[in-house]
Amino acid sequence: MTEDATSLAKGFDLATLLAERGGERYELHAQYLNHQLPRMLHTIGFDKVYERAEGAYFWDAEGNDYLDMLAGFGVMGIGRHHPVVRKALHDVLDASLADLTRFDCQPLPGLLAEKLLQHSPHLDRVFFGNSGTEAVETALKFARYATGKKRILYCTHAFHGLTTGSLSVNGEAGFRDGFAPLLPDTAIEMGDLAALERELKRGDVAGFVVEPIQGKGVHETPPGFLRAAQELLHKHKALLIADEVQTGLGRTGDFYAYQHEEGVEPDLVCVAKALSGGYVPVGATLGKDWIFKKVYSSMDRVLVHSASFGSNAQAMAAGLAVLSVMEDEEVVANARATGEQLKTRLAELIPRYELLHDVRGRGLMIGIEFGRPSSLKLRSRWTMLQAARKGLFAQMVVVPLLQKHRILTQVSGDHLEVIKLIPPLTIGEKEVDRFVEAFTAVMEDAHGGGGLMWDFGKTLVKQAVANR
The missing domain is CATH 3.90.1150.10 (Aspartate Aminotransferase, domain 1)
Known part of the structure; x- marks a missing residue:
């Protein structure tokens, strides 16, 4: 530690602060x-x-x-404070990496993207943000830009986050009240293929975002619904967006919940939560190559969608450690x-x-x-x-x-x-x-x-x- 750093450290002691004031929480x-x-x-x-x-x-x-x-x-x-994740974070901090310079390409984001994509071999690229709601926001933006359409479909009683874009596809009125106007959107009942097709025929739908198992009430999509929805969406040149923020990374007994239904291959997949290891916030949006290439279509558009803390070394190290633990401990x-x-x-x-x-x-x-x-x-x-x-x-x-x-x-x-x-x-x-x-x-x-x-x-x- 440098002399300046040592001097600064004398002015702050976390253990002392918590001991003195933790009771005031x-x-x-x-x-x-x-x-x-x-x-x-x-x-x-x-x-x-x-x-x-x-x-x-x-x-x-x-x-x-x-x-x-x-x-x-x-x-x-x-679980909390898994030793493998803790060690990875200690190691990445001790490495003093030249992180977030913004004008270089660090190895950890690429390694984590490679590892994540192994579990969704039909997908090609990853954008890293900082939360589940950011992962959904990214998917909504990418779907609208890639298709040239504006409207997003979602399910009643859905929960996809609380920032303005993700709130637009939130199926609970209590969360939406007082925050309008939101994005152009339409809710359908989960499992209602006729309603889905009716909305798609209007020709302005960019995508349909869906939780394979809804967190609110714990309701699974009906058997065959995701596959049929995917076929309808692609017929009308719209995208299937799987929100796996809560259901992904093993929660439902498969790596992703959409994998319980054969033949389902979403165009965009949102993950977050468990990827963090419980330490450093991280969100990821996985997608097909053509979608990313459409969004990032030229060098002029290289920063058209970015996040200041996205792909930071601590989050990437935590994600890599989590995936390693998941494999090693089955x-x-x-x-x-x-x-x-x-x-x-x-x-x-x-x-x-x-x-x-x-x-x-x-x-x-x-x-x-x-x-x-x-x-x-x-x-x-x-x-x-x-x-x-x-x-x-x-x-x-x-x-x-x-x-x-x-x-x-x-x-x-x-x-x-x-x-x-x-x-x-x-x-x-x-x-x-x-x-x-x-x-x-x-x-x-x-x-x-x-x-x-x-x-x-x-x-x-x-x-x-x-x-x-």
Whole structure:
């Protein structure tokens, strides 16, 4: 370290800063960031203080472990603080590379692109950005430029990001309200080929962006839909865009979720989240050669689409390390086998609990749906919750899973009675046992009229009514 660097380091000590002020985390957030987040966490009892994390677990100051079935919304695909990724980041920092000069070609982006494309041999090139929403933005821009058309189709209830372009193909009105005007767009019901063809016949559609499994509610595209949609799109000279930001990199038991359907070869594929290793944000848009060559058609257009931090050395090193771990530890196969085990065991509970209606998904992307019970006693309580706000029962399940059983999960979307499980892809039988046992206990409590659970439901009802 140079003398200047040593001098600067004396003025900042991260460990000391965290030791002195880490206890202020919720107050700092309330004052300087999104003030509604700590309020919401306090209301539902999620205002925990986690001290450290590794793999599929967190630990609090008392040393209690918490099972992570959320994986940072899917970011922690190979778990938290994987030693291979940590070492790669230490190595790339120690290498002091001449990174982001902008007027050279570093090796790491090319090596990561080469590695990614091996899993989609029908695709040829990659653009690296910094997030999933950027990957979608890139795909939308490339589709519009390559086809010369402006309109984008998407599915109702879709989620593709929250920047203006990706928001234009977001199927939830709550995210879109107040941010118009957006891009010209049209939503269709997932699986509705007639609606797709009707829109394509208008002649102005650049592409159709779709999640092979929707994150909101965990709904798969119907069998054969992607292949048929691809044929219709190409017939009308439009592009199929697969949003694999959450479903990609092994999440569903195949490297990409679209690969579960034979013959599907999207023109553009968006990935992010798990590619980061949970450390450095990274997004990637994979595409066909002719699309990239159309966008970057001359030297004058070399920077027509770029990102200041795209392809940075830390992100590329993390991505390469993640792909290496996935191969060495057979992560995709584990997601497929463990996911099937978890889904099967949860599905076996459906006949036992009338509030439990469905268990669906692929690999380690599983949705648990609740619905109206048949018995009069439970039906009256269910009706009370639904009158206040749909989705409150699912929240009632998520809370005791954390409070009583130290398992972190999420409700799968606003106004949905669905819990989504997207744990690290490295979990095994021990974690499956722990989750199923805890979930069974919560279901027993709910169906047995457990006072604490339904009392908490009343609290949520009051909160929902107050927010109207």
